[in-house]
Amino acid sequence: MNKKLRYHPYEQPAGGWGSLKSLARYSLRQGAVGTAKDLMTYHNKVGGYMCVSCAWAKPAEPHAGEFCENGAKATFWELTSKRTTPSFFAGHTVAELLAWDDHDLEDQGRLTHPMRYDAHTDHYVEVSWREAFADIGQQLRGLDPKSVVFYTSGRASLETSYMYQLFARMYGCNNLPDSSNMCHETTSVALPESLGVSVGTVMLDDFEQTDCILSFGQNVGTNSPRMLHQLQEARERDVPVIVFNPLREKGWEEFVNPQRPGQMITNTPTQISTEYYQVRTGGDIAAVMGMCKALIEWDAEAVTTGLSRVLDVAFIEEHTHGFEAFAKAVLAYTWPQLEEASGLSRAAIEVAARTYQNAQAVIAIYGMGLTQHRGGSDSVQMLVNLLLLRGNIGKPGAGICPVRGHSNVQGQRTVGISEKTKLVPLDRLAELYGFEPPREDGLTTVDACKGVINGSVRAFVGMGGNFVRAIPERDIMEPAWRKLSLSVNVATKLNRTHLITAKTTYLLPCLGRIEHDHQASGLQVVTMEDSTSCIHASRGQATPASEHLLSEARIVAELAKSTLEPNPKVPWDDWVGNYGLVRDAIEATYPDDFRDYNSRMDTPGGFHRYSAARHRKWNTDTGKGNFLVPSSLSASFDDGRDANVLRLMTLRSNDQFNTTVYGYRDRFRGIYGSRMVLMMNSQDMNRLGIANEAMVSITTVADDGVHRSMDGFKVIEYNVPPGCCAGYYPECNALIPLWQHDQKSKTPAAKSIPVRVAAMT
Known part of the structure; x- marks a missing residue:
C-alpha cells in the first residue's frame, strides 16, 4: 500500500468545489443516486431523516441542503447499490477476508441475510431468523449474565436503545458500555463534578449571541462540518475564533460555503480562526492554566x-466553590513550567487570554483532543475553570460545548445505555416492569476488554459498530476474542470485528435509519438526540436494501423473547408494532426529560432536554459550580524526561467516519493512497536520523512487560509540534495499552501515546 502514497499539501479551503467533487465521486462509486427520490432534501429536516453520521445540532430553520460532505458520504455509504449476499460469503473464507483492508470489507455493500459462522468450512452460511434467535437465546440462558456484554455503537435510535438496556437488565446485568466509553465518557464524568450536568450547556442560538469562540482538540472540517455554518456567521460578525490544536486543520483555517453561489464562484474563503495555537498534544491543561494565570494576575x-475587575467576582461569589484554592494552585506554577508543558510561549498564551478577557459571552468547544488522555477529565475541568472565571456558564452566547461523535451516542445514555447504575432510574424500571434490576455497576469498554482477555467475559452482543477494530490492545484482544462462547453482531455492513469469530458468531443484518421501517401500525418514526441535547424525529425515505432485513427494534425484541421468561408488563411485540408505544414507555421512565414526547418529537430544531447548569442551577456536591485543580500540568502518560520519546496522536481522515474508511483521500491534509503514514516534525526527524518518506517502526514506551510495535509506516514531514507525531485511527490502536486511559472515565488515551520511532533496516 505504501508505494501508492502521495503527499502534496492541499491549497484549497474546506468546503468549496473540493467538497462537491468528493460527493459526486462517492455517490457514483456507491451507485447511491436514485435510491430515494429527492433524498438529500430530507436530510436533517422535519419530516425527513436525521443524518447517520455526526451528532451536530439541527437548526429549526435549515439550509436548503442541511448536510455536509461527510454526512452525504455516510448516506451514500448506507444506501449503496452494492450487496454482501450469501453467495459472497460462499466465495470467500473468513481467513481470506481477514487479509482485506477495512475499506474493502465495508465496500462490498449492505448485508442482506442473517448469517452464522461455520468453523468447519471457515465460511459464513445463511441461517433463518427463527433459528438464529432460538440458538442465541438458548446460549444466553446458559451463561452467567454478568459474563455477557451488551454494546452499542452510537447510531441506534432512542427507541431501540431503551428496549436494549431493558433487555440487558431483565437478563441480569448492567454491562452496557457504548462508543462514548471510547470518546466522550470523559465529558460524562468531568462535567458533573464541575457543573452538575453530564452534557454541554450550549444550544445553536448561543452561536448567534456569542462574541468569542474557543476550540480545543476538535477538527471541525472532518468531524462536524455543519458547524462551519455557525462559525462562518460568527466570523461575519467579527467574532474572534481562537483555536488550540496540535495540527493546523483546514476547517479551522478557511471555508467556502457550497450553499453560497457567490462565494463558490469567486472561491473567496471565510477565514475561520483569528488565532491558532499549535499546542503540544497533552498540553492543553497547561495552556488553559496559563490563560487562567494571566487573568488572575491581571485582576490583582x-x-x-x-481599574475594572477582570474576573466576574459577583458570579464567582454567588455561583462557584473552590476559587481560592484554585487561584493559589494556578499562581504557584511558573511561566517556564507552563510554556514547557503546553509547547506555547507566554506571549502567545497572554494574547489568547486578552482576547478572552475582552469578550462578554464565550463558547468553549472541545473534542477528543481533550478527552482521550490520561488527564482527559482534568483537561475538561480546566476548560470549565476558565469559563467560570468570567461567568461564561449559564448566560446567552456562552457555555461549554463538547462535540459528540456518532449521531445518537449522547441520546443512548439519556435512555439508559450506561454501565453506571447511578445514571439509570432502576427503581422506576422495577416499578414499571415488575422485576428487580441488578444494582451493581456494569463493565466499561476497558473493563469489558479486560474481561475478554482474562476469560470472565464469555459473550458479546453488539448493536452496530466495529468493536474489535475500535478498541486498544488489538494484538492481544483478537486472539482472546476467539475464545468467547458467543458473538452476536447487529450490523448493516461487514467489518473486521465480524471476522474475529467466537465459538459461535452471528451476523444479524438490520434496516438503516434512512430506510422505510414498516411494522404492524404502518411506517415507523424513530428519534435521536444531538450534541446540544435536542431530540429529533427521523423518518426513513428509501426502500430497504433487502426484504430479509429486520429493524433494530425488532431484533432486540426477538432476542429478548428468546432469552427471557415471558413478562406481561413488557409488551415487546406491541412495541415493535408501534414505536410510539416505546416513546410512551420512555416518557413514563423519564417524565422530566420526555414530557409530551410523541407530540413534541417533530419540533423544528428538536425539543430540548432541560439542563440545570444552563440556568445556573448546580446539581453538584457543593450546590455550586466547582473550580477543580488538575492533578498534573501534563495530560499525557509521557513524563517528558526522554527527548527521544514522542507523543503519538491518532487521527481520522477526511475520508473516514469513526472506523468506517470511505477511501484513501485525506484531502485536507494532502495525503492520498495510504493510511500507513506517520506525520513527524522535521526537527524530530533530523534528531532521530529519519529521512522523509523513510519506512519506520513505532514502538510503545510502557514498562508492563508487553511489547507493542508496528512496522510499515512511511514518514512524511508535517507541521506537527516538536515531540509529537500523528498517525491514523484505527490503524494505530494496537499501540495503545489497555491501561493507558483517563484516570477517571477510563477513556483510552489515544491522543498522546508515548512511542519511539526508528527507521526500518
Whole structure:
C-alpha cells in the first residue's frame, strides 16, 4: 500500500468545489443516486431523516441542503447499490477476508441475510431468523449474565436503545458500555463534578449571541462540518475564533460555503480562526492554566490600580466553590513550567487570554483532543475553570460545548445505555416492569476488554459498530476474542470485528435509519438526540436494501423473547408494532426529560432536554459550580524526561467516519493512497536520523512487560509540534495499552501515546 502514497499539501479551503467533487465521486462509486427520490432534501429536516453520521445540532430553520460532505458520504455509504449476499460469503473464507483492508470489507455493500459462522468450512452460511434467535437465546440462558456484554455503537435510535438496556437488565446485568466509553465518557464524568450536568450547556442560538469562540482538540472540517455554518456567521460578525490544536486543520483555517453561489464562484474563503495555537498534544491543561494565570494576575493588578475587575467576582461569589484554592494552585506554577508543558510561549498564551478577557459571552468547544488522555477529565475541568472565571456558564452566547461523535451516542445514555447504575432510574424500571434490576455497576469498554482477555467475559452482543477494530490492545484482544462462547453482531455492513469469530458468531443484518421501517401500525418514526441535547424525529425515505432485513427494534425484541421468561408488563411485540408505544414507555421512565414526547418529537430544531447548569442551577456536591485543580500540568502518560520519546496522536481522515474508511483521500491534509503514514516534525526527524518518506517502526514506551510495535509506516514531514507525531485511527490502536486511559472515565488515551520511532533496516 505504501508505494501508492502521495503527499502534496492541499491549497484549497474546506468546503468549496473540493467538497462537491468528493460527493459526486462517492455517490457514483456507491451507485447511491436514485435510491430515494429527492433524498438529500430530507436530510436533517422535519419530516425527513436525521443524518447517520455526526451528532451536530439541527437548526429549526435549515439550509436548503442541511448536510455536509461527510454526512452525504455516510448516506451514500448506507444506501449503496452494492450487496454482501450469501453467495459472497460462499466465495470467500473468513481467513481470506481477514487479509482485506477495512475499506474493502465495508465496500462490498449492505448485508442482506442473517448469517452464522461455520468453523468447519471457515465460511459464513445463511441461517433463518427463527433459528438464529432460538440458538442465541438458548446460549444466553446458559451463561452467567454478568459474563455477557451488551454494546452499542452510537447510531441506534432512542427507541431501540431503551428496549436494549431493558433487555440487558431483565437478563441480569448492567454491562452496557457504548462508543462514548471510547470518546466522550470523559465529558460524562468531568462535567458533573464541575457543573452538575453530564452534557454541554450550549444550544445553536448561543452561536448567534456569542462574541468569542474557543476550540480545543476538535477538527471541525472532518468531524462536524455543519458547524462551519455557525462559525462562518460568527466570523461575519467579527467574532474572534481562537483555536488550540496540535495540527493546523483546514476547517479551522478557511471555508467556502457550497450553499453560497457567490462565494463558490469567486472561491473567496471565510477565514475561520483569528488565532491558532499549535499546542503540544497533552498540553492543553497547561495552556488553559496559563490563560487562567494571566487573568488572575491581571485582576490583582486591576484591584491595585482601581481599574475594572477582570474576573466576574459577583458570579464567582454567588455561583462557584473552590476559587481560592484554585487561584493559589494556578499562581504557584511558573511561566517556564507552563510554556514547557503546553509547547506555547507566554506571549502567545497572554494574547489568547486578552482576547478572552475582552469578550462578554464565550463558547468553549472541545473534542477528543481533550478527552482521550490520561488527564482527559482534568483537561475538561480546566476548560470549565476558565469559563467560570468570567461567568461564561449559564448566560446567552456562552457555555461549554463538547462535540459528540456518532449521531445518537449522547441520546443512548439519556435512555439508559450506561454501565453506571447511578445514571439509570432502576427503581422506576422495577416499578414499571415488575422485576428487580441488578444494582451493581456494569463493565466499561476497558473493563469489558479486560474481561475478554482474562476469560470472565464469555459473550458479546453488539448493536452496530466495529468493536474489535475500535478498541486498544488489538494484538492481544483478537486472539482472546476467539475464545468467547458467543458473538452476536447487529450490523448493516461487514467489518473486521465480524471476522474475529467466537465459538459461535452471528451476523444479524438490520434496516438503516434512512430506510422505510414498516411494522404492524404502518411506517415507523424513530428519534435521536444531538450534541446540544435536542431530540429529533427521523423518518426513513428509501426502500430497504433487502426484504430479509429486520429493524433494530425488532431484533432486540426477538432476542429478548428468546432469552427471557415471558413478562406481561413488557409488551415487546406491541412495541415493535408501534414505536410510539416505546416513546410512551420512555416518557413514563423519564417524565422530566420526555414530557409530551410523541407530540413534541417533530419540533423544528428538536425539543430540548432541560439542563440545570444552563440556568445556573448546580446539581453538584457543593450546590455550586466547582473550580477543580488538575492533578498534573501534563495530560499525557509521557513524563517528558526522554527527548527521544514522542507523543503519538491518532487521527481520522477526511475520508473516514469513526472506523468506517470511505477511501484513501485525506484531502485536507494532502495525503492520498495510504493510511500507513506517520506525520513527524522535521526537527524530530533530523534528531532521530529519519529521512522523509523513510519506512519506520513505532514502538510503545510502557514498562508492563508487553511489547507493542508496528512496522510499515512511511514518514512524511508535517507541521506537527516538536515531540509529537500523528498517525491514523484505527490503524494505530494496537499501540495503545489497555491501561493507558483517563484516570477517571477510563477513556483510552489515544491522543498522546508515548512511542519511539526508528527507521526500518
